[in-house]
Amino acid sequence: MEFPTGRTVSEILAFFAALRGLPHTAVAQALDRVGLRGIAERRASELSGGYTQRLSLGQALLGNPSLLVLDEPTASLDPEATWEFRTLVGQLKREGKTILLSSHLLSEVERVSDRVLILVNGRRAGLERLSDLRSRQMGASKLRIDLGVPTQRALSVLDRERIAYEVLGDHELSLDGSDGRGLRALEALRVAGVDVRNFELQRPTLEEIFLAAVRGGSSAA
Numbered sequence: 671m672e673f674p675t676g677r678t679v680s681e682i683l684a685f686f687a688a689l690r691g692l693p694h695t696a697v698a699q700a701l702d703r704v705g706l707r708g709i710a711e712r713r714a715s716e717l718s719g720g721y722t723q724r725l726s727l728g729q730a731l732l733g734n735p736s737l738l739v740l741d742e743p744t745a746s747l748d749p750e751a752t753w754e755f756r757t758l759v760g761q762l763k764r765e766g767k768t769i770l771l772s773s774h775l776l777s778e779v780e781r782v783s784d785r786v787l788i789l790v791n792g793r794r795a796g797l798e799r800l801s802d803l804r805s806r807q808m809g810a811s812k813l814r815i816d817l818g819v820p821t822q823r824a825l826s827v828l829d830r831e832r833i834a835y836e837v838l839g840d841h842e843l844s845l846d847g848s849d850g851r852g853l854r855a856l857e858a859l860r861v862a863g864v865d866v867r868n869f870e871l872q873r874p875t876l877e878e879i880f881l882a883a884v885r886g887g888s889s890a891a
Contacts, residue, residue: 675715679706679725682714686729696732704728704758720751727758738762741772756781776877788880796880803879810879812872813847813855814838818865827862828855847871 673682683697701707704724709717717725723743730738740759744752759782763769771782779786779800786803788796817824821843828835828845833855835845845855852871859866 673714673722673725676713678711678713679717679728680710682725683728683732687732690733692733699734700728700731703731718751719746719748720754723747723751723755724758727755731762736766737768737770739770742774743771744773744775744778776880786880806879810874811847811852812844813852814844814870814872815842815855815859815866816868817841817843818867823862824859824864827858827864831855831858833858841867 677685680697680701683700684694687694687696687700698707701710704727706721706724706728709721714722714725727738727743743759744755747755756778759769759771763782769782771779773779783800785797785799787794815824818841820840821837824843825835825837828843831854833845833851835843835855837843845851852869856866856869
């Protein structure tokens with residue numbers, strides 16, 4: 671939001687408070703809520719991007735609304751200002767505010783959101799709870815195994831244990847690592863004396879899950 675450059679932080683908040691018919695005490699409360707009390711007499715033209723965003727949030731908090739709509743709130747901020755702003759928004763969430771956030775930054779979405787709406791060309795591609803997306807992330811885990819011997823012996827062990835796998839190379843394979851299957855496979859290979867040089871549990875990132883929903887046109891509710 672653009673503010674009059676010649677006005678101070680407190681003057682700007684006082685103007686918006688007056689428009690809403692709020693007492694002057696609302697300005698002091700907003701300054702404290704967003705950590706701007708110490709620069710209340712600084713002009714808007716002197717504010718950094720982070721402080722400008724804090725001022726925007728302070729203006730939105732006048733009157734203590736129950737709903738906040740934030741559109742790409744950290745898009746132009748440096749890493750430190752981004753962290754500070756997200757921390758502030760997280761505190762508002764813990765206070766019980768409903769926050770409608772529009773962002774292309776998935777780290778921001780993860781920090782604030784309980785539910786995620788994915789839009790593609792203005793249409794809903796997905797609507798899910800973040801906890802459900804995390805469960806899907808866990809369920810899609812793959813165990814990548816690097817063997818010290820050719821895969822043939824390991825495959826016979828896995829076949830006997832009825833563990834599905836994918837051969838990646840002469841000494842590499844991948845299998846479903848969710849629900850303890852990966853541990854069961856490693857234990858079976860150990861008991862059979864198969865040399866396992868290295869293994870890695872791989873999970874899709876939330877970004878990959880979001881992209882799958884976008885590209886696949888998922889409309890899970």
